[in-house]
Amino acid sequence: MEKKIYVDQGSRIVNPIHFDQNFCTGCNRCVEACQVDVFIPNPERKKTPIVLYPTECWYCGCCVMECPNPNAIRLNPPLMNQIYWKRK
Template identity: 40%
Template sequence: MPPIIDLNKCIKCGQCVDICTEDVFYGSKEGEVPTVTYPKECVHFSGCVYVCPVPGAIRLRFPLPILLVYKPE
């Protein structure tokens, strides 16, 4: 379920909550680790990942239905 937050790394700055247009983090409280309330509304553009000031504190787990199809070598 995208996105995934590392509780040990998150500094609770809320930038991911602020930037997400779909408001996947709806209901998150200021000063707390964001809540992923509506994971299925994620559009996988990674805005939250790239706005996060701490590398690795948030990542997207791309859901199985959207896996890219490719030809192995």
């Protein structure tokens, strides 16, 4: 078993979680609240977590609900799930 793993950030199918570096303090509460375990903590302290398994996201939004700063993290549902609505 290797100690190194490789993350290919160029071939993402979806990008479910977006962090804003200006607000995220790297507290990793989202990492600890995610039941699917899609994140890993950033190896650099106080930096935003890494979404290592984006396609496994269930889009429940618990990472957002647990975040102490509402501007630091954003959930992006898959584009194909954009719903249509119109003004009455």
